Amino acid sequence: MRILNAAMKEFAQKGFKNASTDVIVKEAAISKGALFHYFNNKKDLFLFLYDYSIDIIKNGILMKFNDDERDIFTRIRNGMMLKIELLIKYPEIYEFTTVAYMEESREVKSDLDSRNRGLITEAQGFLYEDIDTSKFKKGIDVKRAIDIITWTIESYTNKEMERFKSLSLNELNLNELLSEMNIYLEMLKKSFYQ
Secondary structure: OHHHHHHHHHHHHHHHHHOOHHHHHHHHOOOHHHHHHHOOOHHHHHHHHHHHHHHHHHHHHHHHOOOOOOOHHHHHHHHHHHHHHHHHHOHHHHHHHHHHHOOOOHHHHHHHHHHHHHHHHHHHHHHHOOOOHHHEOOOOOHHHHHHHHHHHHHHHHHHHHHHHOOOOHHHOOHHHHHHHHHHHHHHHHHHHEO
């Protein structure tokens, strides 16, 4: 845990490329040999830490997610609320995963992109599974409507992630974020629901 905490802090502050294993081992109070006993290299440590962090987030959301709720907009809103709760509960994990999600280093980018595509597919399957399609307006192509909802939420999330690059966790206004998300969800709901 000392290694993971030290690595999470170092990667969150400096990104993959600029993070130093020397700083990690000093912070964790271990030898470099001990670090490389557990992880082959910096890349393996970074990717392990990313997977570990994502598992904590996924498990936190899945444990509290109410899959009896069949309204797509309520599901999206509830999912966002759960993510915000986890962000507040685990600020270090949030900071690290945000930095990792936007990592541009060629050494890890393709691995991260692959993982992120899988996460998005998994999340969409989870969010949209067994939704109540009877609420959609007559004549609406539900699959295409869901595509538009998905693209809107993804685009909004990507825009906010870009903005977050320049902010610390303390500078984030989560209520503002949620309020803005609700505006988009309500507009989509009026467009697609009866």
